[in-house]
Amino acid sequence: MSRPEDSLPPDLFYNDVESRKYTTSSRIRNIQADMTHRALELLDLQEPSFILDVGCGSGLSGEILSSVEEEDGGPHMWVGMDISSSMLAQALERDVEGDMLLADIGQGVAFRPGTFDAAISISAIQWLCNAETSDVSPEGRLKRFFDSLYASLKRGGKAVCQFYPKNAQQRSMITNAAIKAGFGAGILEDDPETKSVKVYLVLSVGGGDVTGAVSGMQDVDVYDTRRKERKRGKEFEKKGSKAWIMRKKGQMEAKGKVVKPSSKYTGRKRKTAF
């Protein structure tokens, strides 16, 4: 299947027709809701928070933030940014609770330093890799985005960006831009090596050890420059992590052993251990 990112710029791709189709599809609504819940689990917010939703679209991700129950630390308040006026029009029609801006995240996030407790982005930031005109490059736009996102978060704040990298090069271009901006960064994959793989970039604005905040999280492979050097550029695979389990399973299967089928819960710890 061809990627929409390769066909048109986002504001043209998400026109009135496509935005309506996207927003009313129950299949898409379910997928976006699942991923937003996953992102919230990774953010682990303890109290009603002020959240930036990057590429908020028609509010499918944002409305999940508004609906978090009091006993689960919610409900949260969100501000969304999106470049497609048609997507935002859908959000208005659906009467979402968040505030929204028509804005291009590649031009930066125009909020005071330390504004947000957290940020999420669901299925949006891969679009930043598709900009090629004389005055803008994907690298320049990624830098502008991550630098300003970093500044807009409070100290100890976190961001979780689920995205669809086209290939390994795009994935590392995005991750590296985040690290260069100062974030502690980790990557988590749900259903790795399947067609429905989901990649989450987990970012923290930390003092001290920048990787500390993400290394305690379930299944998150931490990017640490020192470790990376030792492992010669390979991602760090923690024993017991999902990547590790999947590799072991592969080895066992290859030896003809019976292996439990993998699911999205493979390698996840029970909720209480989180």
Next chain:
Amino acid sequence: MKLLTLNFLTCARKACKTSAASFPLHPREAELEQVELDMNPQFIRNVLPRVEWEAMRSISQELGLPSLPDTAPGPEELADAEGGPTQILKDLHTLLMETTIASGKLLCANCGHEYAIKEGIANFLLPSHLV
């Protein structure tokens, strides 16, 4: 746009980043609309220390709203003896969460750029020569 959001927005132009005059943005020809919302006392408690009270006062004045106290209410003023919401908390809720700019413009006092607001959504797209 909620007044809460306006209290955190700055001009998007790179050249304005270091200028104190790029915050707050100034509402012009603003049409206000009250949008009802469930009160979230915990959220207000959490976000209030981050609100720039001076800016809030000047924004309210520019919008012709009743004048605000000189200093921001402290956390102890938000709940009564039984832990219930005080009038101050309710007023903050009305001001920050329910008072919205439905249409108008936001002006940067540093560069003079105007961001249009329509149907409550501000347009922060910059033409490429202003990025």
